[in-house]
Amino acid sequence: MDKEHLKMLAGNPKFITGIYNYCDRWCERCPFTSRCMNFAIANEQFPDQESSDIYNEAFWRKLSETFQVTLDLLKEAAEREGIDLDSLDVEEVAEEERLNDELAKNHQCCRAAKVYAKMVDNWFDSASDLFGQKEDELNSKVQLDLPNADPAGIAASFEDAVQVIRWYQHQIYIKLMRAIRGRMREEPEILEEFPKDSDGSAKVALIGIDRSMAAWGEIRNHFLVREDVSLDMLGHLDRLRRTAEKVFPAARSFIRPGFDKIDLNS
Ligand code: SF4
Structure with missing residues (x-):
């Protein structure tokens, strides 16, 4: 891919500008793949199994x-804006970033969010026997062919719940880190009336929390014997959800390009 092709893609009106900035990166489940420039580039660059294999030389x-x-485009843009990229004090910036990172963590x-990610690992480690039992139970239902039983549907919804939990397990932390760090950089007096990137990141984290809670609800239905543990998980996520909403009161109303509709009555 060359610079001109990248510019041509960026100017294509079918793509929603910046949609990939506030998504959850779950492209396989995204309803906007045809309108996302990131997705188009990835598909163009890595169209088949061989070239998409991260261990493959072609990938790198x-x-x-x-x-x-990208570097050429950055230099071009910096030149246009009169920014001297060499004048940046890299060490000073790195130290500032390190301190912000510590504060955010x-x-x-x-x-x-970090504790939650660990709780999930612990839960799956301790529930491995139950997964085997569940599989046996569903297989026997398939063999018995009982009326009104839907073992395939149950297995699919169970698998979906596990995928959702695993997808957001670490992403909630990453998005909250980005939100907190973004908040440190934003200057409230200048940006008060503009949507804030930190709210956008917090919203993605909140959506991940909501979906994870729904998925835990599903898991709870399947594993009633582990009700206490999944309730702990739900309780922890609910506290995290409420805290994040307090810290980022404007996050829920942040409009993510493509994903959220603008309310013309408000
Ligand atoms: S907007 Fe959708 S297609 Fe684009 S990167 Fe995000 S999840 Fe993937």
């Missing part, structure tokens, strides 16, 4: 080419 070569094109939201 293409990634390196894309990096070079210690924020109550990020600490709780």
Whole structure:
């Protein structure tokens, strides 16, 4: 891919500008793949199994080419805006970033999200026997062919719930870190009337929490014997949800390009 092709893609009106900035990166489940420039580039660059294999040499070569094109575009934009990229004090910026990182990691939201990710691992480790039992139970139902039983449907909804939990398990932390760090950089007096990137990131984290809670509800229905543990998980997520909403009161109303509709009556 060359610079001109990238510019041409960026100017294509079918793509929703910036949609990929506030999505959950779950492209396989995204209803906007045909309107996302990121998805189009990834498909163009890595169209088949061989080239999309991250261990494949072709993958890294293409990634390196894309990096070079991106770097050229950055230099071009900096020149246009009169920014001297060499004048940045890299060490000072790195130290500032490190301090911000430490502060964000210690924020109550990020600490709780980190704990949640660990709780999920612990739960799946301790529930491995139950998964086997569930599979046996569903297989026997298939063999018995009982009326009104839908073992395939149950297995699918169970699998979906596990996928949802695993997808957001670490992403909630990552998005909250981005939100907290973004909040540190934003200057409230200047940006008060504009939508804030930190609210957008917090919204993605909140959506991940909501969906994870729904998925835990599903798991709870299947594993009533582990009700206490899944209730702990739900309780923890609910506290995290309420805390994040307090810290980012405007997050829920943040309009994500493509995903959220603008309310013309408000
Ligand atoms: S907007 Fe959808 S297609 Fe694009 S990167 Fe995000 S999840 Fe993937």
